[in-house]
Amino acid sequence: MKALVYTGPQEIEYRDEPEPAHSFDDVLVKVDAVGICGSDMHAYLGHDERRVAPLILGHEASGIVVNGSMGGKRVVVNPLVTCGTCPACLSGRSNLCAEREIISMAPRQGAFAELISIPERNLIAVPDGMDMARAALAEPIATAWHAVTAAASAAHRPLAESRALVFGGGDVGDGRDFLAGPVEITRKGTGQGAVAGRGVGIAHGRCRPRRGRWSDGPETHRRREQHGR
Secondary structure, eight states: OEEEEEEETTEEEEEEOOOOOOOTTEEEEEEEEEEOOHHHHHHHTTOOTTSOSSEEOOOEEEEEEOSSTTTTOEEEEOOEEOOSOSHHHHTTOGGGOTTOEETTBTTBOOSSBSEEEEEGGGEEEOOTTOOHHHHTTHHHHHHHHHHHHHHHHHOSSOGGGOEEEEESOSHHHHHHHHHTOSOEEEEEOOSTTSOTTSOEEEGGGOOEEETTEEEOOHHHHHHHHHHTO
């Protein structure tokens, strides 16, 4: 199969690779679309000692199942592979599974390839008519959704009556803005699209990138006028 292989800091190579080996409960998925996560960039730059070259990166993926009971179905991939039997898994905290693995980190190769190997239980069917490139965003949006629901469960008032602070200008932060609904959002960070060094209020939890900066709502401008900035 063809794959984009991380071979060293700031080095990648598009080349032939063996099809992924898979265990008895794994199936093959033909990758249709895959996102580039910040962790992929960290690895590419040589900043992630857990991702040792040579390695196929990528874990935000959608595709078509090749074999097994879901053969032929369009799916998105939950990249975190856990045992499913330990106390953490059985209590709904599979992220704490001592045996957890993730595609794009040894021993599992990632999704910058034609095929990946993943347990069938890690696959979620894509609704008919949904674009597969958009479906690949399910993993980062799920991360944002988890943050919003965790905040909701810990808050002492409904989210609609609350304020939120998002650090950074990445896609997961954007997702939190979108999913939070009518919540007053303040952003801090220096990532692409963020206004560096200060908070920016965004009315109704919505923002739009424009010329590398966040387009601010009327509430933001009103506050800036009040505070002289």
